[in-house]
Amino acid sequence: MKIEDLGQATSGIRKGHELNAAALEDFLVKHVPGFVRPLEISQFKLGQSNPTYMLRDGSKQQYVMRKKPPGQLLSKTAHAVEREFRVLDALGRSSDVPVPKVYALCEDNSVLGTPFYVMEFLEGRIFSDVRLLSMPYEERKKCWYSAVRTLAQLHKVDYAKVGLKGYGKDAGFYDRQMNSFAKISKTQGAVKDEDTGELVGDIPKIDELFAWFKRNQVTDQATIVHGDFKIDNMIFHPTEPRVIGVLDWELSTIGHPLSDLANLLFPFYLPSDLPNIAGFKGAKDLPIPGADELMQVYCTTVGRPYPIDRWMFCIAFSAFRLAVIFQGIAARAARKQASSAQAKTNGERRHPMTKIALEYLELGDLPRLSGSKL
Numbered sequence: 001m002k003i004e005d006l007g008q009a010t011s012g013i014r015k016g017h018e019l020n021a022a023a024l025e026d027f028l029v030k031h032v033p034g035f036v037r038p039l040e041i042s043q044f045k046l047g048q049s050n051p052t053y054m055l056r057d058g059s060k061q062q063y064v065m066r067k068k069p070p071g072q073l074l075s076k077t078a079h080a081v082e083r084e085f086r087v088l089d090a091l092g093r094s095s096d097v098p099v100p101k102v103y104a105l106c107e108d109n110s111v112l113g114t115p116f117y118v119m120e121f122l123e124g125r126i127f128s129d130v131r132l133l134s135m136p137y138e139e140r141k142k143c144w145y146s147a148v149r150t151l152a153q154l155h156k157v158d159y160a161k162v163g164l165k166g167y168g169k170d171a172g173f174y175d176r177q178m179n180s181f182a183k184i185s186k187t188q189g190a191v192k193d194e195d196t197g198e199l200v201g202d203i204p205k206i207d208e209l210f211a212w213f214k215r216n217q218v219t220d221q222a223t224i225v226h227g228d229f230k231i232d233n234m235i236f237h238p239t240e241p242r243v244i245g246v247l248d249w250e251l252s253t254i255g256h257p258l259s260d261l262a263n264l265l266f267p268f269y270l271p272s273d274l275p276n277i278a279g280f281k282g283a284k285d286l287p288i289p290g291a292d293e294l295m296q297v298y299c300t301t302v303g304r305p306y307p308i309d310r311w312m313f314c315i316a317f318s319a320f321r322l323a324v325i326f327q328g329i330a331a332r333a334a335r336k337q338a339s340s341a342q343a344k345t346n347g348e349r350r351h352p353m354t355k356i357a358l359e360y361l362e363l364g365d366l367p368r369l370s371g372s373k374l
Contacts, residue, residue: 001033002353009041009045009054009126010042010043010044010045010054011042011045012042013018013041013042013043013053014043014343016070016336016337017043017051017069017070019041019053019112020040020111020113021039023039023110023111023112024039024055024065024111024112025038025039025040027104027106027111027262028055028057028104028118028141030064030202030364031103031118032063032103032104032108032118033103034061035057035061035063036057036058036059036061037057037058038057038058039052039055039056039057039058040055040056040057041054041055041056042054044064049069049329049332050066050068050069050081050084050250051066051069051248052064052065052066053066053067054066055118056120058310062121063118063119063120063121064100064118064119064120064121065102065116065117065118066081066084066116066117066119066250066295067081067112067115067116067117067120068081068113068114068115068116068335068366069114069332070113070337071253077365080250081115081116081117081250081253082105082107082115082117083104083249083250083253084117084248084249084250084252084315085102085117086164086167087164087224087249088100088102088119088249090100090162090163090164091154091157091162091224092145093162093163093208094161094162094163095153095157095162096153097150097153097154097157097165097246098150098244098245098246099244099245099246099249100120100121100122100235100245100247101119101120101121102117102118102119102120103117103118103119103120104117104118105117106226109238122244122245123238123259124236124237124238124244124245125233125235125236125237125238126232126233126235126236127143127232127236127289128232130230130231130232130267130276130278130288131146131278131287131288132231132287132288133287137239137287137288140241140287140288140289141288141289142242142255143236143241143242143243144231144289144294144323145249145289145294145297146236146241146242146243147231147234147243148225148264148294148297148298148301149260149297149298150165150234150243150246151226151229151260151261151264151298151302152298152301152302153301154223154224154225154226154229154246154295155223155224155225155257155260155262155302156223156302156303157224158307159223159224164224164254166252167221167224167252167253167254168253168255169222169254170222170254171220171222172197172220173220173221173222173225173253173254173255173256173259174213174217174218174220174256174259174317175214175257177259177317177321178210178213178214181320181321181324182206182210183200184324184328185199185203185206185324185327186202187331188324188327188328188330188331189201189202189203189327189331190199191331191334191335192334193334194334194335194336194360200327200330200331200334201327203320203323203324203350203354204211204354204358205358205361208361209320209357209358209361212316212360212361213313213316213317213320215365216310216312216316216365216366217310217313218256218258218303218308218309218310218311218313218314219309219310220256220346221256221257221258222254222255222256223254223255223256223257224252224253224254225252225253225254225255225257225260226249226251226257226260227249227250227251227253227255227259227260228248228250228251228263229246229260229261229264230261230263230264230266231264231309233247233248234246234247235247257302258308258311258314259314259317259318259321261295261298261314262311262314262315262318263321263322265291265294265295265315265320266315266318266319266322267280268280268281268290268291269281269291269315269319269356269357270356271352274352276345277349277352289290295307295308295311307369309368309369310366310368312360312366315368316356317357319353319356319357320353320354320357322349322353323348323350323351323354323357324350326346326347326348326349326350326353327347327350327352329343329346329347330344330347330348330350331347332345
């Protein structure tokens with residue numbers, strides 16, 4: 001899908017996400033160089049957490065705006081557009097990681113009710129299907145290689161040198177993630193649907209999962225991590241098989257780089273029979289390069305040994321993490337705060353993700369150098 005095809009990528013502003021257009025226009029004229037009246041606004045269909053809008057000025061120049069959802073939020077950290085702005089600004093100024101240019105951050109709630117920022121609109125392709133079936137195999141391979149190398153490029157950035165010292169703690173990432181997701185999940189599970197009165201519900205056997213995670217953790221490491229690095233969070237060049245922009249940095253922090261790699265390669269560990277999710281587990285003829293091939297490209301680029309020790313811990317934790325994220329989408333849908341029209345369907349995906357994570361309890365503890373083939 002081409003993001004510049006506004007008929008597919010954007011729609012009218014959804015109920016509950018209306019904006020004060022006059023206040024926004026005044027802000028843009030004052031803070032975005034070259035912006036001219038009048039302002040046109042539409043809303044992107046993509047994005048589950050922070051509402052995202054297409055802005056067009058009087059000269060037809062296009063921009064993208066990201067803002068926090070309206071109302072009382074269940075989790076402040078999951079909607080931190082201020083952090084998104086900071087990491088995009090730092091990487092754009094001081095690294096070769098492809099990111100859109102950011103223009104202005106507004107933390108004054110009197111303008112639109114919640115903080116927001118404005119960034120460059122990159123004309124290119126966003127693929128919602130990781131198989132990339134619209135192009136020949138060699139092009140798909142090059143796109144995937146570019147995605148993996150872009151991730152390695154991010155993980156090689158010295159976060160202190162680019163001004164991101166203190167953006168996150170430089171040790172204990174997975175322990176912090178466990179504690180954070182436990183609290184978030186408990187809050188989300190207690191949310192009642194405003195229409196039915198039913199609870200969203202807890203993640204089953206969460207204490208047993210945490211015990212398994214603690215016994216099987218990978219060795220600690222710290223880099224900039226995107227937090228949700230996947231194919232549909234990247235913009236590819238309109239005609240060339242290369243990444244020109246990485247989007248959706250709301251979960252970025254200083255953390256373990258393998259968490260990003262596991263998130264990117266997670267489709268290879270998903271069953272192929274899940275509805276509306278491309279999974280390749282057990283598939284013989286893949287439409288894209290396999291997980292082992294891509295992992296070797298990453299390890300070669302970033303300079304780490306292959307195979308990766310305790311890799312399946314990373315996959316199991318990624319499944320659990322996605323279960324909590326989908327639980328959060330379900331909670332926002334129950335409270336009518338969801339920013340995506342597909343939120344209810346995506347919220348239901350927490351169930352298969354939980355099942356995948358729980359399967360590792362049955363497999364038992366991982367050996368050292370478990371590699372990617374367990």
